[in-house]
Amino acid sequence: MESPRPRRPFDTTDDPATLVARDPAAARAHAEEVLASAPDPGARAHALCTIGICQHEEGDPAAAHRTLRLAAAAADTVGPEATARARQARLAIRALRGGPGLSGPALDRHADAAAALLRCGVADAQRGHFPRAVDALDAALERVGPSTPGRLPPALLANRGLALVYLDRIDEAADALAHALDLADSRHLGYLRSAVLQNLGCLEARRGDTSEALRLFDEASTGSTRSRRIALQIDGADALLAAGLPDEARRRLESFGGPGAAGPLLGEAAALLVDAKHRLARGDRNAALAQARRVRARFAPDSLWAHLAGTVEWSARCLAASEPSAGARRRTAARCAVYAPTGAAGAVRPTRDQAAAAALVDAGRHAAALRRLAADLPGHAEAAGHTRPRERAIAAEGVRRALAEGRAEDVLAWLEYGRSGRGAAACRDHMWAGLLERLRDAYRRAEEGDDTALGEIGHWSARLAAAQLHRCRSAPPRGTHVLEELRDRLGGRALVSYAVVDGDCVAVVVSGGRVDVHVLAPAARVAEECATFAFDVRMSVLRGEEEGEGAALSARRLGGMLLGPLAEAVGDRPVVVCPAPVTQELPWGRLPPLRGREVCVAPSARSWLDADAVAGAAEEVDGPAVVAYGPQVPGAAAEAGLVREVLRGAGMEARLLAGPEATVAELRGSLPGARVAHLIGHGGMAPETPMLAALLFEDGPLFAYDAEMLSAAPRLAVLSACWLGMSTPAPSGAPLGMGTALLSRGAGTVVASAVPVRDREVMGPMGRFYRAVTTGTPPARAVADHLAEHGFLCLGAG
Structure with missing residues (x-):
């Protein structure tokens, strides 16, 4: 018969909070x-206190x-220190829920003054009194001694760091949290x-840095309780909202069942506030108001949660106002409130640079405002197009102001802000590249008839879109006021x-040394x-018709x-077009005023200048x-052979990739070292996933995402395929797509069609295009002469 296992005495050398800080489940x-x-x-008493903190x-x-009340009752027979420990833990929980019961002087009478001050600091932070919280935590750190429990110093530093974050003392916060x-x-x-x-x-x-924030939240989830994992998902959703990614934020909220499944009061309040901001970002003002009022009703009027709910209500009312504000700051502050972190303190407060930029716009100092908003962007164009929503709100106000003041140069400078630029380095994130390969494999299997792969495509597409917020950085901005370079x-x-400005389509024209701005027509009509x-x-x-x-x-x-309306300003000059979001799918060369004219289409003036420098070299x-x-492209082999023959006739080495060699x-x-690339294939472009x-190709699709992973792009890339000249606007207005x-990635000119291509009919025009280009005709001229009628565009410079 097996002997009974000896009872293990409970280790009371560590306080209950330290035991929980190691491993709550154990x-x-x-x-x-x-x-x-x-x-x-x-x-x-010790065991009950431990269980209460775990609960x-x-x-x-x-x-x-x-449970902590029972712990305090059991501790009464042991001594005042054990009783105080249980009571302090219980009162701290009441304070976290927004209730009364935590008093600094009362708690400071007990033996562990540092622990008491920690709880006071946390309570002050919960009420949004972050300066007081930092003072309490600093005082607690001064009282740390040899007998202080080992978990207390890192806990103090962790809470001090978070309080400093919301006081915008970022460097101090980083030091405190690193030490913790x-x-x-x-x-x-x-x-x-x-x-x-x-x-x-x-x-x-x-x-x-949304990508790093999400990485840290995901790392913190390992070994956490369900309650903390939900809190981490809420924080992640908040970070995604701040990055201008409301759909990703919604998916993160829904991953644990949404606000109603968040559980305890604080978790549900945070989830409701983030959900309210998501609804407000999507224009659902009434639902946002209802969610914010639910939160405000549950907390004391002086609590941080009630205040944050009030700011969401205020933002909803400001954004719904039909009359324009007296200045940029009120409207901008309202937009910033939508994206302000859920734990932010005090009044709605943009960063110092954002606030200064809004004030400068209000004063009509547009160039100075733009300088305050200059910032780095993620290397991926799609991620960059979704980031900086607060800055975009200020930029939109800057455009409105400059247009109302008739300052065409400043209108152009604001339009340049946020439109896509050139990356500094190719993406080298292996995890993201792995997701891309999984998506490609799902597409390949779907093409082969694997029905299960169809479901995987949506899954991997969503994962890929979210994962591009990693640390893949673009070049620092080179300045948004490009007018002098354009004139040169x-x-x-x-x-x-x-x-599009305030519902109207507008155009800024730079020609003959002049800059003019024109209001064209309502954007809805355009x-x-x-x-x-x-x-x-x-x-x-x-239909195969004319x-x-x-x-x-x-x-x-x-x-x-x-x-x-631009006829006089443009005249019969060659034209560089930077499309508005509502005009990004057009085959511009088919418009009567532009037929037979050299037309280049570029995301922005800066993008055209960069491409022109590449094309010139x-x-x-x-x-x-x-x-x-x-x-399976009719006539592809004949077209490839013709193009190769023309290029070789011009003295250029031309490598042919066909069959098993034509892989992604x-x-x-091969593409980074090529001077010219001519790619023939079935093309696809879905506006919702540009x-x-x-x-x-043979092993699956070559995506626009793949182009972002190139170390360099060919100087001239011709995409003989349907649709790939189209683009879709990001929230910033920047066009997204293959071109x-x-x-x-450094291409000077990309030739691609915005419409379906008749495969067998395009070979002759392509041959004539290459004969013209190889004999010195600029690509834009060659496109106008031979390919524009087939829907092709000259993207970039030409």
């Missing part, structure tokens, strides 16, 4: 084992409150370490930058005509809207040409 299991063994009153960490504050993390690691406080990582994530979110480099061209014209052109191609009367009529109407590049075609991996290795625009991805 601490609770041990405490419950002790209670089952009929311990002495001291061990019983709080597990998201059951009501049960924690009851070192202490938690060295003292093997695994659970407390996850809390420090969560606070570090909040710091990075405040800095605007445009020569006889005219640049037309379109935008969008309707763009859709009609694009549809008519596509249908005529798909342009019908309907298409000709819509072309005349749209050309009159977009170019009629093309003669210095000695790399070969790459000609590749994918499977081979292309990603960076999944792709050409199909813009190649431009961002």
Whole structure:
């Protein structure tokens, strides 16, 4: 018969909070084992206190409150120190829930003054009194001595760091949190370490480094309780909202069931506030107000949670106001409130640079305001287009102000802000590259008839979109006021930058040394005509017909809207077009005012200047040409052979990739060193996922995301495929798609079609295009002469 296992005495050398800071699950299991063994009153009080703190960490504050009352009663027979320990823990939980009961002087009478001050500091932070919280935590740190429990210094530093984050004392916060993390690691406080990582994530979110914030939140989830994992998901959703990614934020909130599933009062309040901000970001003002009022009703009027709920209500009212504000600051502050961190303190307060920029806009000092808003962007164009929502709000106000003041130069400078630029380095994130390969494999299997792969495509697409917020940085901005460079480099061209401002389509024209701004037509009318014209052109191609009367009529109407008022300023010059979001799908060369004219389409003036510099240096590049075609394209082999023959006739080495050699991996290795690339394949472009625009090759699709991983792009890239000249606007207004991805990696010129391509009919025009280019004709001229009627665009410079 097996002998009974000896009872293990409960270790009371560490206080209950330290045991929980190591491992809540192990601490609770041990405490419950002790209670089952009929311990002495001291061990019983210690075990009950441990269980109560665990219950709080597990998201059951009501049960924690009851258990800690029992712990205090059991401790009464042991001594005042044990009683005080249980009572302090219970009162701290009440304070975290927004209730009364925590008094600094009362707690400071007990032996452990540092622990009492920690709880006072946490309570002050919960009420939004962050300066007082920092003072209490600093005083606590001064009282740390040899007898202080080992978990207390890192806990003090962790809470001090978070309070400093919301006081915008970022460098001090980073030092405090780094020190807290070192202490938690060295003292093997695994659970407390996850809390420090969560606070570090909040710091990075405040800095605007969303990718690092999400990484820290995910790391903190390992070994955490369900309650903390939900809190981390809420913080992650808040960071995504601040990055201007409301759909990703919604998915993160829904991953644990949404606000109603958040559990205890604090978790549910945070989830409701983030959900309210998400609804407000999506324009659902009434639902946002209802959520914010639910939070405010549950907390004392002086609590941080009630104040934060009030700011969401205020923001909803400001953004819904029909009359324009007296200045930029009120409207901008309202937009910033939507994205302010849930734990932010005091009044709605943008960063110092944002506040200064708003004030400068209000004073009409546009150039100075733009300088205050200059910032780095993620390297991925899609991520960059979703970031900096507060700055975009200020920029939108700057455009409105400059337009109202008739300051065309400042309108152009504001339009340049946030539009995509060139990356400094190719993406080298292996995890993200792995997701891309999984998505490619799912597409390949779906093409082969694997029905299960269809479901995987959506999954991996969503994962890929969210994961591009990693640390892949672009070059520092080179300045948004590009007017002097344009005047030097445009020569006889005219640049037309379109935008939507307060519901109207406007155009800034730079030509002949002048800068003018024109209000064209209501944006809704322009969008309707763009859709009609694009549809008519596509249908005529798909039906194999010449342009019908309907298409000709819509072309005349749209050309009159977009170019009629600019006729005098533009004249008969070659044109550089920077499209507005509502005009990014147009085959511009099919509009009557632009037929036969050299037209370059670029995301922005800065992008055109960069591409023009590349195109101008093309003669210095000695790399070969790459000609590749994918499977099942009628006439692809003949077209590839013709293009290769023309290029070889011009003295250029031309490598042909066909059949098993025409793979994505081979292309990603060959394209960076190529001077010219001619890619033939079935093309696809879905407006809702523009960076999944792709050409199909032997091992699957070559995505626009793949282009962002190139170390360099060919100086001239021609995409002989359907749709890939189209783009879709990001929230910033910057166009996203295959063409813009190649431009961002250093291409000077990308030739691609915005409409379906008749495969067998394009070979002759392509041959004539290459004969013209190889004999010195600029690409834009060659496109106008030979390819524009087939829907092709000259993207970049030409």
